[in-house]
Amino acid sequence: MCGLTGFWKWRGASRETLQGQAEDMSRQLTHRGPDDSGLWCDEAAGIVLAQRRLSILDLSDAGHQPMHSSCGRYVIAFNGEIYNHLDLRARLAAENAAPVWRGHSDTETVIACFAAWGIEKTLQLSVGMFAFATWDRQQRTLILARDRMGEKPLYYGWCGDTLLFGSELKALKAHPAFGADIDRDALTLFLRHDCVPAPYTIYRGIFKLRPGHVLCIPVDATRDAQPTPYWRYNDVVTKGLNEPLDCSDAEAADILEKQLRTSVGAQMLSDVPLGAFLSGGIDSSTIVALMQTVSRRPVRTFTIGFEENGYDEAVHAEAVAGHLGTEHTELYVRPEDALAVIPRLPSIFCEPFGDSSQVPTFLISQLTRREVVVALSGDGGDELFGGYNRYLTARATWKRMLHMPRFARRAVAGTLRTISPGAWDRLVERAGPLLPKKWRLATPGDKAHKLAEVLLQPNGQSFFLNVASQWKDPASMVIGAREPSTLLTDEGAWPHTGNLSQWMMAMDAQSYLPDDILVKVDRAAMANSLETRVPMLDHRLVELAWRLPLHQKIRHGQGKWLLRQVLYRHVPKELVERPKMGFAVPLDSWLRGPLRDWAEALLGENRLRQEGYFDPVLIRQKWEEHLSGRRNWQHALWTVLMFQAWLEVNRGLSP
Structure with a gap:
């Protein structure tokens, strides 16, 4: 596991300038590779590759990167692991295409495969997780690629006459050419999904390479080059x-x-x-x-536990570890330990x-x-x-809804929404002794309004999108934004499964x-x-x-x-065998308790108005409803808080 970065500058610069800029970018990725660092520069081409190494296979200098192929054609900065690289070496040997090996790293295997078979065939034959940047010195082409399932990250984008790329956005930001603005449209996607989905990033003009894609940029194609898939889910x-x-x-x-x-x-x-x-x-x-x-020896296993009821899985992990005979380590985390991580999150996550x-x-x-x-x-x-529970509940719920005519669903939804969440809470509280136990829900008003939203969905796909969304209409929250299309909203990109559960999966x-x-x-x-x-x-x-x-x-x-x-x-x-818990923290109570002052500072109305990204009235309404306990907006508010905290760190803003 490593970190890679680099750039391709079209208007020449001196070797000293190129190397100095690349070193600044690489330094931002030290956490990804604390064991070694390397840099390669072709001054005439304006290309620089840099790599930070976390040594896993071949701890010797033979694993140092960027690495050259024995034929001299390819130079690579690689992040990840190729799990079948020994099989690939055997295949090269069988074809009399193996070089004289310098060491036993998988990176050396990959670049030897490039020399023997080319990029496309190597990608097809490789089993692993990876992202890499390769310079083809013969074709004067830069190749960026990412593994099939997207385990390893890779960002790229043009800033003026310079193409920047790297494992994390913080590396790109360290280059003096970086000047991208926050993309308000991408911000709407973040509010909906808790993350910014590929190919978008929080910055306009900077992209994530999609999983299973390769981007080849020849010297004469420049900005016109587009990523292409080598494997399609x-x-x-x-x-x-x-x-x-x-x-x-x-x-x-x-x-x-x-x-x-x-x-x-x-x-x-x-x-x-x-x-x-x-x-x-x-x-x-x-x-x-x-x-x-x-x-051949007991596996080392690791678990953390929380003292809060409903959030602790450590006792279950200990039982499994005991049965299997692993060398088990567990740590019970105090609330203050978890809370201490929160200020670090904007630096850990580069968007x-x-x-x-x-x-x-x-x-x-x-x-x-x-x-x-x-x-x-x-x-x-x-x-x-x-x-996931939603594969079961969503399909069952939607099948039941199909038996209700759309006009009836709209009428029921309208009725549910005419009563405020607070009024629903008071109504259910008064009727509590007369209701069956399974109907005595926490925050019934919140659930009634969520049911109304679900009833208004026209099909199973939009039903799923609604269930999976933190903010249902994020474009109304972000000033001057329109929500872009994504895989979930582009019907042309949908797989044909014939079954809602399989489609969701x-x-x-x-x-x-x-x-x-x-x-x-x-x-x-x-x-x-x-x-x-x-x-x-x-x-x-x-x-x-x-x-x-x-x-x-x-x-x-x-x-x-x-x-x-x-x-x-x-x-x-x-x-x-037990109900699925997920890997969660008691966020709802934390926001009303130990995180309240922190959140209040980030969600202050004057601050929101001054920054100009969110509608402060709508944000404050959700925050006050959550504090009162009338609604549980923990996840929706957390997305806003994470953007606000990230903005403070990355834009140098203060309350």
Whole structure:
């Protein structure tokens, strides 16, 4: 795991200037690679590559980057891991195309493959997580590429006559040419999704390279070059649904376990200490169980716990660790420990990021890095095997709604909305003794108005977007903005699944997973110089998952059915079966308690008016409703607070 950056300047500059600017950019990524740094410059071409190294494979100088191919044609700055690189070396040898190897790093393997097969074939044959920048000295072409599922980040954009690129935006910002303005349209997307989805960033004219894409910029194409896909998730979905596995449940479990074991084993390759995150849930427990079957020593596992009721998974993780015999470490986090992370978030995340599970993710990464340098995680299981509750509830709710005519749904929604949330609360409170227990809900007014929003949706896809949105009409919140189209709103980019649950899974895997989950894990771990690996996202496992019929993923109202059958072979069912919790913090009470003064300062009406990004009246209304307890706006307000905190740090603003 490393960090890369660089730039291509069209109007020449001296070597000293080019190198000095690249060093400034690279310095911003020290946390991603504290072990080594390197820089390569071609003054005549105006190209500079820089890399920060976290040494994982081949700790010697033979792994130093930027690295040259033995033929001299390619220079690469690489971030990530190629898990099948030893197989690729064997294939090169079989074709008499292997160079005289200098070491055993996967970066050396990749660049040798470029020389033998070219970029496209190498990408197709590689199994791994990666982002890289390569300069083709023969064709005078810059190549930027990102792994299939988007585990590793890569930003790029033109600023004047200079193309900037890097693993994090903070590296681009260190270049004197960087002068991009905040993109108000992208800000609307952030309010809706908790993150800025690819290809957008918070800055106008700066982009994220999409997962599974490569951008080739020849010297004569400049700004006209556009990213192209070398692997399409929708193609995987289509092929999987058209060519489903025809086998029994037991046979399917055997096939799934074999591929999982292969993926886990490949990702345990490391020259430094390695461990795993363990929550005690289905995904992480499966990964740890399979790690233990291929490891010669007890696997090191790590868990954090919270004292607040409903947020602590440590006791479940301890039970799983005890059964598997791992070398387990747990840390119970005090509220003040978690709260102390919040001021650091705007620096850890180089653009606004609003998923509040960023806090425990940072803390578990911090704990883990004390003992190991690499950690495997269970992310991806929900999107591949139908684990999120919304795949079950959304489909069932929408099917029920279809039996109600649209005019009736509009009438019911109108009735629900004519009564204020506070009036609903008072009404339910007075009628409480007469109501069935299951109807005695917390904040019933809040839930009544959310139901009204759902009833007004015209189709299952918009129903899903509504459920997944923090702010339902973010363009009304951001002054002078229009919400851009994304994968979730562009029907032409949708996969054809014929089933709402499968459609949601496919959309999450291409949006929520790379833009939220993987960003959260990458930034939180890299802030602690910890490499994370995600075996569930081995593209061969992804392709297998889509060949499994839906009834082997969701059965009897339960998601991840087949994955559970694999896990039960290693861990007793009673140790892992419980309601899904997620990785959350008690944000609602924190905002009314220890974070109230911090939030009040960021949401002050005069401040909001002076900065000019948000409608202060609407923001203040939500804040006051939350403080009163009439509505729970914790997630919506957190996105605004994360932008405000990020703006303060990145624009030098003060209250």
